[in-house]
Amino acid sequence: MKFFTWLLFLLAPLGAMAQSKLVFKAGGNVSSMSQALSSELDAPISKAGFHAGLGSDIPLTSSGNLTIQPTLLFVQRGYIADFKQDTRRASTTLNYLDLPVNVTLKLGNEERNTKFLLFGGGYVACGLGGKTIERESGQPQTEYSVRFNYDLQRFDYGVQGGIGVQFDFFQLSAFYQQGLANVSEMSQNAKNQTFGLSISYLFDNIF
Numbered sequence: 001m002k003f004f005t006w007l008l009f010l011l012a013p014l015g016a017m018a019q020s021k022l023v024f025k026a027g028g029n030v031s032s033m034s035q036a037l038s039s040e041l042d043a044p045i046s047k048a049g050f051h052a053g054l055g056s057d058i059p060l061t062s063s064g065n066l067t068i069q070p071t072l073l074f075v076q077r078g079y080i081a082d083f084k085q086d087t088r089r090a091s092t093t094l095n096y097l098d099l100p101v102n103v104t105l106k107l108g109n110e111e112r113n114t115k116f117l118l119f120g121g122g123y124v125a126c127g128l129g130g131k132t133i134e135r136e137s138g139q140p141q142t143e144y145s146v147r148f149n150y151d152l153q154r155f156d157y158g159v160q161g162g163i164g165v166q167f168d169f170f171q172l173s174a175f176y177q178q179g180l181a182n183v184s185e186m187s188q189n190a191k192n193q194t195f196g197l198s199i200s201y202l203f204d205n206i207f
Contacts, residue, residue: 020058021169021202023071027051029196031077031094035188037151041081041090049076049093057104057202065106069119073098077192078130087136094130094146094192098123100160100177113168120161123177125192127154153183156192164198171200 032046055071078093100123108115130146148154158180164173179192 020056020067021204023055023057023069023200023202025051025053025055025071025073025198025200027196027198029075029077029194031192031194032079033183034191034193035184036079036081037092037184037186037188037190038090039188040083040085042084044079044081047078047080047091047093049078051075051098051196051198053098060103065115067104067106068101069104070099070101073100075125075194077194088141089135090132091135092130092132092146094152095128096125096156097128098125102160102162106166108166115166117164117166117171117173119164119173119175120159122159123157125156127152127156127183149185151185153181153185156181156183158192169202169204171198171202173198173200 027050029049029051030046031049032044036042036044051073053071053073055069058068060066060068075096075098076093077096078091080089080091082089100121102119102121104117104119106115106117127148129148130152132144132146133140134142146152156179158178160175160177162173162175164171174197175195177192177194182189182191184190
């Protein structure tokens, strides 16, 4: 949490000087892992989640066609996996506080105020909590909490990239995140993988 606080503290003066815009972002995502957290489970299946939060769009050039966009997000990740030895299925939900930072190139028609977006960067994330529900024939059987710093590493990091379009103050984008950290505490190569769609609104004249 200290890392997130200090990073936002350092970015705030930059945003004020650069006439940046406050950004509200929300959307849906589909997440999985490169490997299940238990050897009793088959390969993970993707699971739906959501994300929402606030950030800043900070121009790096006088034209505003190149910006940097740090955003603090609540992100729901996880996966679904079947047990190898029986008919049970486990659904794991993982809640993270994410700080993605993207550099965005904006190309398009200034008169129509429509731009094509191409962006990429990295992210760091802090696990907040999670749970696993085991089901048999679709009926819940067992529910238990996922313990960060015991079952999972609390901190994650990775790379990301995507494309989008901007209409006036709205942005619609698609992105992919690939975790680089092994988040398992059980010496497995479990890395987060997330694909998502976001809609953002850029508030003008905030800073």
